[in-house]
Amino acid sequence: MAIVEIESLSKSYFRDSLEIPVLRNLTFSIPEGEFVALMGPSGSGKTTLLNLIAGIDRPTKGKVKVAGTDLAQLSEGELAKWRARHIGFIFQFYNLIPVLTAYENVELPLLLTSLSKVERKKHVETALGIVGLSDRMHHYPRQLSGGQEQRVAIARAITTDPTLILADEPTGDLDKQSAEEILELLSRLNSEFKKTIVIVTHDPRVAEKARIKKHLDKGELS
Amino acid sequence: MKILKLAIKNAGRHKLRTGLTIVGLAVAVMAFGLIRTVIDAWYAGAEASAPDRLVSRNAINIIFPLPLSYKDQIAKVSGVEKITYAHWTGAYYVDPKQFFANFAVDHNTFLDLFPEYILDSAGLAKFKTERTAAICGQILADRFGWKVGDRVRLIGTIYPGNWDLTLVGIYKGRDKTSDESAFFMRWDYLDENLRATVPGRAGYVGWYTFKISNPNDAARISAVVDSMFKNSLAETLTETEKAFQLSFVSMSGTIIKSLQIVSYLIIGIILLVLTNTMAMAARERISEYAVMKTLGFRPKHLIGLVTGESLFIGIFGGILGMLLVFPMAGGFGEAMKYFFPVFGVKAQTLLLAGIFSLAVGLLASIFPVVRAIRISIVDGLRKVG
Numbered sequence: 001m002a003i004v005e006i007e008s009l010s011k012s013y014f015r016d017s018l019e020i021p022v023l024r025n026l027t028f029s030i031p032e033g034e035f036v037a038l039m040g041p042s043g044s045g046k047t048t049l050l051n052l053i054a055g056i057d058r059p060t061k062g063k064v065k066v067a068g069t070d071l072a073q074l075s076e077g078e079l080a081k082w083r084a085r086h087i088g089f090i091f092q093f094y095n096l097i098p099v100l101t102a103y104e105n106v107e108l109p110l111l112l113t114s115l116s117k118v119e120r121k122k123h124v125e126t127a128l129g130i131v132g133l134s135d136r137m138h139h140y141p142r143q144l145s146g147g148q149e150q151r152v153a154i155a156r157a158i159t160t161d162p163t164l165i166l167a168d169e170p171t172g173d174l175d176k177q178s179a180e181e182i183l184e185l186l187s188r189l190n191s192e193f194k195k196t197i198v199i200v201t202h203d204p205r206v207a208e209k210a211r212i213k214k215h216l217d218k219g220e221l222s
Numbered sequence: 223m224k225i226l227k228l229a230i231k232n233a234g235r236h237k238l239r240t241g242l243t244i245v246g247l248a249v250a251v252m253a254f255g256l257i258r259t260v261i262d263a264w265y266a267g268a269e270a271s272a273p274d275r276l277v278s279r280n281a282i283n284i285i286f287p288l289p290l291s292y293k294d295q296i297a298k299v300s301g302v303e304k305i306t307y308a309h310w311t312g313a314y315y316v317d318p319k320q321f322f323a324n325f326a327v328d329h330n331t332f333l334d335l336f337p338e339y340i341l342d343s344a345g346l347a348k349f350k351t352e353r354t355a356a357i358c359g360q361i362l363a364d365r366f367g368w369k370v371g372d373r374v375r376l377i378g379t380i381y382p383g384n385w386d387l388t389l390v391g392i393y394k395g396r397d398k399t400s401d402e403s404a405f406f407m408r409w410d411y412l413d414e415n416l417r418a419t420v421p422g423r424a425g426y427v428g429w430y431t432f433k434i435s436n437p438n439d440a441a442r443i444s445a446v447v448d449s450m451f452k453n454s455l456a457e458t459l460t461e462t463e464k465a466f467q468l469s470f471v472s473m474s475g476t477i478i479k480s481l482q483i484v485s486y487l488i489i490g491i492i493l494l495v496l497t498n499t500m501a502m503a504a505r506e507r508i509s510e511y512a513v514m515k516t517l518g519f520r521p522k523h524l525i526g527l528v529t530g531e532s533l534f535i536g537i538f539g540g541i542l543g544m545l546l547v548f549p550m551a552g553g554f555g556e557a558m559k560y561f562f563p564v565f566g567v568k569a570q571t572l573l574l575a576g577i578f579s580l581a582v583g584l585l586a587s588i589f590p591v592v593r594a595i596r597i598s599i600v601d602g603l604r605k606v607g
Contacts, residue, residue: 056599084518099231
């Protein structure tokens with residue numbers, strides 16, 4: 001069963017009256033439980049495609065359906081709620097809130113749920129346990145290494161048990177060893193917890209971990 | 223952990239910037255409170271006025287006197303209980319720069335009309351029996367180091383000559399709002415001297431003050447009194463004591479208006495300062511707002527986050543400023559106690575300062591909130607790194 005269905009998807013940006021096409025008429029689907037790598041050179045449209053799947057950008061043309069929901073049909077408010085429920089997003093630069101501890105950063109998306117404080121605590125501890133940072137939960141981002149920060153970001157992405165985990169160059173800012181550990185962690189989330197993962201990368205070694213690889217070049221699948 | 227907690231944590235990110243903004247806000251609120259207190263001090267005389275006291279003065283201007291003969295006629299008006307009269311003497315003690323209010327009053331009736339001036343019975347008895355007797359308030363006595371029994375020479379200006387007086391009593395104010403910085407000599411002593419030196423100026427008083435039995439009758443009695451002297455050489459203008467006092471305040475109207483404008487300008491300036499601080503903060507955190515939006519946070523959460531931080535700074539600075547008003551007003555009041563005998567921070571001033579602090583906090587967050595809400599997630603995330 002496809003968790004992501006993309007149909008005739010195009011995305012252009014406009015600079016004054018000049019149209020800059022980024023994605024051109026893409027059609028593909030991602031089965032549930034898969035580990036997919038979106039590859040391609042810089043400017044090929046990988047991140048734009050990931051943003052469209054995440055519902056943080058709107059397509060110029062075409063349709064994006066995630067878990068049966070046509071994202072075009074949702075208002076901004078509905079889309080925000082939908083993201084909170086279905087999407088776990090991992091950024092290249094971790095994007096943790098610097099004034100919050102690892103625990104508080106991971107708890108952040110749970111504040112949008114109806115979970116009690118005790119339930120939230122359980123979720124946060126579980127997520128931090130999965131990424132191996134139970135002993136760092138009260139550390140601030142500045143007290144963590146880059147790899148540890150990205151683990152916290154992963155814990156934040158999985159703490160709500162989302163339908164889909166999207167990662168934009170999650171190892172792009174890490175040293176080789178940390179990158180390996182993050183990839184192992186993502187692989188584990190996919191194999192052990194059956195999470196559907198879409199990862200954007202231009203690094204072939206990263207893509208090796210994925211079962212499905214999709215290459216983008218100048219906005220088209222090749 | 224809630225949004226408010228995050229807002230407060232955000233306020234502490236740039237401790238120096240936030241600290242300076244809070245100090246700036248505190249100084250502005252303190253200055254606002256001090257200026258409002260100065261303005262209130264100007265109106266203190268009017269605020270302390272009794273509602274059952276009316277004042278009749280010359281309709282042309284306060285500097286024109288009224289004949290003493292009006293006294294008995296006014297006293298007969300229905301509703302008038304007691305009457306007294308006074309003259310502004312405008313004299314000084316040693317140095318003309320050392321201003322203080324001094325009057326010639328009717329020694330028999332004056333203190334009956336002004337029970338807020340508490341004078342001991344010995345002083346009162348002497349004031350009523352010794353023609354050169356004078357009394358003054360405690361603040362004035364302290365200012366010049368006067369004691370009961372001292373000989374005091376006032377040097378006349380409106381009524382030239384040296385006025386050698388004996389201080390027979392020092393009164394105290396019944397209330398905090400009672401003026402303890404005035405000086406009273408006897409009108410008959412003044413008048414006696416005028417009869418001898420400038421007879422044409424004798425037999426006149428500056429104004430009449432009379433107590434009425436029912437304050438609700440003030441308008442009627444005022445009309446009756448004024449009609450009695452209509453078309454005479456000295457027509458009267460009768461008004462409540464408060465209106466009479468306010469007519470003096472209005473002479474300084476431009477200064478007071480200027481102070482009021484300055485007090486609001488201060489609030490305006492600090493609004494710009496806080497807006498700038500919040501705008502800088504919002505600009506720095508655009509990527510974080512984008513991340514929070516990605517996680518599913520909605521505009522209402524961002525409003526809470528930005529406004530909460532702005533309000534925190536506004537309230538904190540406001541409270542600090544309000545606390546600072548008291549020592550500043552205390553020092554200022556002490557330094558200016560001869561000019562502003564009644565000087566104190568009013569609850570209303572604090573309330574106003576509090577409201578302005580809140581308003582500044584709210585208004586300063588509008589621009590950054592709009593910016594945080596409007597920026598798209600994609601644009602916000604581009605600012606990462």
